[in-house]
Amino acid sequence: MGLYHLIYQSRALQPFDTPALTALLYQARAFNRAHHLSGLLLHTPDDRFFQILEGEEDVVRTLYYDHIMADPRHYRCRLVGAGACAERSFADWNMGFRVASAAELHALLAAATPTGQVPFAPQPRVRPELLKMLLDFVANHELEPISHS
Template identity: 40%
Template sequence: MLAPQPLYHIIYHSLATGDGMSPEALAHLLRQARAYNQDHRLTGLLLYAAGTKEFVQVLEGPRDEVTRIYQKIAQDERHKHAFVLHEAPATGRMFPDWRMGFVSTDLKDLHTTGYFPLTSARDYQRPPGLAVHAPEQLRRFLADFATAQATDE
């Protein structure tokens, strides 16, 4: 029997293509993600701000699985400009009970949490991989935001 792999997480940001994601498209995406994650020991959170068409996602689990799914996600045509905000080994899961927690919010709701948009349309001259928020601040924000506002499956 193989020894369990240490935990790893990736936090990435991207922009939805076109007019953004409809509620139906998001529901379909979540069904797919939750089924895949269940089978591959992955957990996480997906945050979608419809006003700015921004995604922020946390993926956590065994490193090879996290890396594999992020590479697949980065090629998905439903979004663009995916870049990693933070990735590292993890001492524990931020979202241990969530195959994929989800928060959809209006931009005005995000402002009440202290969130500010990570990008703007003109901001994409930034080199991919540039961390906009310090990793620990970003991790705390995501955990606090999910605790306060997310509804799990």
């Protein structure tokens, strides 16, 4: 299997304060480092998550379908896009982290679903425009107090 990326969004069932986010990131970064995964996690003040994961297809799919979707800390887990990729967009991060506004998240979700595409297709592809927006978002936002790696 080859290099694969997957993007999903979800909503937390309970508020994620700084200690809860720190614990989540610590756990995710350790797992990702051990499994050669990279990615980015965005969190909004209204407790929504938007995440991209990159790595070997079987590892990414198992993590998403067997662990992330089953995690009781969130609901409305929805696949935004997935598919093979030529290279990692977030290769330097086991799990980068940024806080995003609801408007920024809305813009990213709009970029994920082009006009005329069925928004809940079984496995939508990751659009290059969305990856560019994510990379621009990271470049234009300060690192959060919870350090990245």
